[in-house]
Amino acid sequence: MARLRPEEVRRVASIGGGPIGGGWTAHFLARGFDVCSYLHDASEERSFRCVVETAWRSLEALGLRERASLERLRITFDLAEAVSGAEFVQESAPEDLTVKRSLFATLGTLTPPRVVIASSTSGLTMTDIQAHCPTPGRTVVGHPFNPPYLLPLVEVTGGRETAPDAVAWARDFYHAAGKAPLVLEREIPGFIATRLQEALWREALHMVASREATPEQIDFALMHGPGPRLALMGQCMAFHVACGEGGMATNLDQFGPALELPWTRLAAPPLTPELRDRMVDGCNEMAAGRSFEALAAERDRGLVAILKALRAARGDP
Amino acid sequence: MARLRPEEVRRVASIGGGPIGGGWTAHFLARGFDVCSYLHDASEERSFRCVVETAWRSLEALGLRERASLERLRITFDLAEAVSGAEFVQESAPEDLTVKRSLFATLGTLTPPRVVIASSTSGLTMTDIQAHCPTPGRTVVGHPFNPPYLLPLVEVTGGRETAPDAVAWARDFYHAAGKAPLVLEREIPGFIATRLQEALWREALHMVASREATPEQIDFALMHGPGPRLALMGQCMAFHVACGEGGMATNLDQFGPALELPWTRLAAPPLTPELRDRMVDGCNEMAAGRSFEALAAERDRGLVAILKALRAARGDP
Numbered sequence: 001m002a003r004l005r006p007e008e009v010r011r012v013a014s015i016g017g018g019p020i021g022g023g024w025t026a027h028f029l030a031r032g033f034d035v036c037s038y039l040h041d042a043s044e045e046r047s048f049r050c051v052v053e054t055a056w057r058s059l060e061a062l063g064l065r066e067r068a069s070l071e072r073l074r075i076t077f078d079l080a081e082a083v084s085g086a087e088f089v090q091e092s093a094p095e096d097l098t099v100k101r102s103l104f105a106t107l108g109t110l111t112p113p114r115v116v117i118a119s120s121t122s123g124l125t126m127t128d129i130q131a132h133c134p135t136p137g138r139t140v141v142g143h144p145f146n147p148p149y150l151l152p153l154v155e156v157t158g159g160r161e162t163a164p165d166a167v168a169w170a171r172d173f174y175h176a177a178g179k180a181p182l183v184l185e186r187e188i189p190g191f192i193a194t195r196l197q198e199a200l201w202r203e204a205l206h207m208v209a210s211r212e213a214t215p216e217q218i219d220f221a222l223m224h225g226p227g228p229r230l231a232l233m234g235q236c237m238a239f240h241v242a243c244g245e246g247g248m249a250t251n252l253d254q255f256g257p258a259l260e261l262p263w264t265r266l267a268a269p270p271l272t273p274e275l276r277d278r279m280v281d282g283c284n285e286m287a288a289g290r291s292f293e294a295l296a297a298e299r300d301r302g303l304v305a306i307l308k309a310l311r312a313a314r315g316d317p
Numbered sequence: 318m319a320r321l322r323p324e325e326v327r328r329v330a331s332i333g334g335g336p337i338g339g340g341w342t343a344h345f346l347a348r349g350f351d352v353c354s355y356l357h358d359a360s361e362e363r364s365f366r367c368v369v370e371t372a373w374r375s376l377e378a379l380g381l382r383e384r385a386s387l388e389r390l391r392i393t394f395d396l397a398e399a400v401s402g403a404e405f406v407q408e409s410a411p412e413d414l415t416v417k418r419s420l421f422a423t424l425g426t427l428t429p430p431r432v433v434i435a436s437s438t439s440g441l442t443m444t445d446i447q448a449h450c451p452t453p454g455r456t457v458v459g460h461p462f463n464p465p466y467l468l469p470l471v472e473v474t475g476g477r478e479t480a481p482d483a484v485a486w487a488r489d490f491y492h493a494a495g496k497a498p499l500v501l502e503r504e505i506p507g508f509i510a511t512r513l514q515e516a517l518w519r520e521a522l523h524m525v526a527s528r529e530a531t532p533e534q535i536d537f538a539l540m541h542g543p544g545p546r547l548a549l550m551g552q553c554m555a556f557h558v559a560c561g562e563g564g565m566a567t568n569l570d571q572f573g574p575a576l577e578l579p580w581t582r583l584a585a586p587p588l589t590p591e592l593r594d595r596m597v598d599g600c601n602e603m604a605a606g607r608s609f610e611a612l613a614a615e616r617d618r619g620l621v622a623i624l625k626a627l628r629a630a631r632g633d634p
Contacts, residue, residue, distance in 0.1 A: 123580070145543065147613075150620045151541065184530075184534075188524075196539060198580040199516040199517050202583045205596070206585075207509070208596060208599070209586040214595075214599055216603055219551020220551065222551040224469045227551075235517060235539060236521070237536050242336075263506050266581070267582075269522050269526040272526070279522070279525060282525070286533055297371070299464075300372075300467060305629060306627070307379060310548065310619065312622060313549065
C-alpha cells in the first residue's frame with residue numbers, strides 16, 4: 001500500500017465542472033500532468049472548456065512546464081472512468097455536505113487506498129466529509145484560493161480519520177505541483193486565509209451597513225493601501241519591519257493599548273506576555289537573522305516591482 | 318484668502334523626523350517639490366537623512382518627476398523657518414494628542430490661514446487635534462500608509478471645525494502630488510483602510526493566542542492567498558468577479574448563510590435587503606458596464622503581472 005512518491009505523479013483526476021474544478025484542471029495541465037476531469041453532465045462541458053482555455057492564456061504567460069499541453073485533458077461523465085489510473089484526486093464538487101459525503105463514499109471504493117483524495121472545500125471539515133468514506137485515511141482538505149490557477153495557496157488539513165502521512169504526502173505533492181501548501185495543525189472553521197479575509201469582509205459589511213464607507217471606498221482603500229504590501233509580506237512581518245530595529249516587540253509594546261480602541265467591531269484578545277512572546281518569536285524566526293535594513297530594502301524592492309507591474313497592467317504611464 | 322490652486326504648489330513643509338516624516342519628505346522631493354523638513358532636534362538628522370536616502374532609491378526606480386532632486390531638501394530645527402513660505406504643511410509628529418494639539422496651536426498662528434495643514438495621524442481625530450488651533454478651518458487629516466513614499470493611499474478627512482473646501486483642496490493636492498486620496502464622509506476611528514487591516518490583525522492575534530496558527534502561517538496564508546489579489550482588486554470586486562455573471566448578488570444570496578458561521582470571531586451584520594442592495598449597486602458601479610469576462614480577464618492579467626514581479630523580486634526562476 002506504499003504511495004507513489006509525490007514527485008512521480010503523472011495522472012490526476014479532477015472532479016467538478018465549475019470554476020474551481022476547471023481552474024485546478026488548467027493548473028495541473030500547465031504543470032505537465034495528464035488530467036481526467038469528471039463533469040456531472042454534458043451540459044457543463046462548454047463552460048468548463050471555456051474556464052480551462054481562459055486560464056490557459058494566463059498560465060502560458062507565466063510559463064508552462066515541460067509536457068504541458070491542453071491535449072493531455074480528457075473529459076468524462078463517468079466517475080469510475082475519471083479516477084481509473086489516477087495517482088491523485090482533487091474533488092471540487094458543489095459546497096454541500098450531502099453531495100461531498102456521498103461522493104467521498106463512492107470515491108473511497110473506486111480509488112485504491114494508496115491514492116490521496118483532496119477536497120477543495122472552503123467551509124466544510126474533512127471529519128464531516130469523510131464520515132461515510134470506507135477508506136478515510138487518505139482523504140484530506142486541499143483548499144485553493146480563487147482563481148486556483150493563479151493564486152498559489154493551498155490549505156491542507158486532515159479529518160479525524162485521516163492518516164498523518166496522507167497530509168504530509170499531499171503537502172509534498174502540492175509543492176511538487178507548483179503550489180504553496182500550508183498545513184494546518186487542526187481543523188478550524190474557515191482555515192487560516194479565509195478566516196482572516198472573512199474578518200476583513202465582515203468589518204467591510206458593517207461599514208457599508210452603517211454608512212461609514214461605500215463598497216467603492218473599501219476597495220479603493222485596500223488596493224492603494226495594504227494590498228500591494230500583503231502580496232509580498234504578511235501582516236505580522238509588515239508590522240515587524242514598520243517598527244524598525246525594535247520590530248514586533250516595539251509594535252506590541254507601543255501600539256498594544258490601541259488594541260483597546262474601537263478601530264474595528266472585533267475585540268482583540270488580551271495581550272498576555274505569552275501572546276507577545278509568540279508574536280515576537282514568530283517574527284524573529286521569519287526574519288532569520290536579516291537586519292531591519294535588509295528586510296525594509298527587500299520590502300521596498302518588492303513594492304517597486306509590484307507597483308510597476310500594476311502600472312503596466314493598468315496601462316498607466 | 319484664496320488658496321493657491323493645488324497643482325500650483327511648489328513648496329511644502331514636512332514636520333517630523335521619523336519614518337513617516339522622512340517618507341513624506343522623500344515622496345515630495347521625488348515629485349519635484351521644494352521641501353523644508355522640521356526636525357525636533359539635531360540628533361535626529363542622521364537617521365532622517367538615512368530614511369530619505371533609502372526611500373530615494375525606490376523612488377528613482379519608479380521614476381522621478383521633472384525638477385526632482387535631493388538638493389531641494391532643507392532641514393531646520395526652527396518651526397517658524399520650516400513653514401515660512403510653505404504652500405502646504407504635512408505634519409508627522411509623534412502619535413500623541415498633547416503633542417499634536419500644541420503643534421497645531423502653534424502652526425495655526427505661524428502659517429497663513431489659506432495654507433492647508435494636514436496631519437499624518439493614524440488614530441486621532443482632527444476634531445481633537447484642532448481643538449486649540451486658532452485657525453482650524455484649514456486643518457485636515459492626511460493619513461498615509463506605510464511606507465508613505467511607496468503606498469499611494471492617503472485618507473483625507475476634516476474635523477468639526479474644518480471647512481469643507483479645505484478637505485476638497487487637500488484631496489486635489491494629494492492627487493496632483495501623485496497620491497491616491499480617499500475622502501471620508503465623516504470621522505471614524507481607524508478611518509477605512511486601518512479598520513479593515515485591524516479586523517484582520519485582531520483575528521490573527523486571536524488565532525495565535527489560541528494556537529490555531531503561528532505568525533508564520535498567518536503571513537504565508539496572506540502572501541500566497543488573498544494578498545496578490547488585494548493589490549489589484551478590493552474584496553468587494555474580488556467576490557463580485559469570483560461569482561461570475563451573478564456577481565455580488567449571487568455572492569450574498571449564496572454565501573449569505575455563511576455569514577452566520579464561526580469563520581472569524583467577528584459577528585457579521587444582519588444581511589438586510591438594504592445592505593444587499595448597497596453592496597450589489599456599489600459593485601455594479603465599479604464594474605461600470607464591463608462584462609464578467611472582461612473583469613475576470615483584467616484580474617488575471619494583473620495577477621500574472623504581479624506574480625511575475627514577485628518572482629523577479631525574490632530571484633525565483
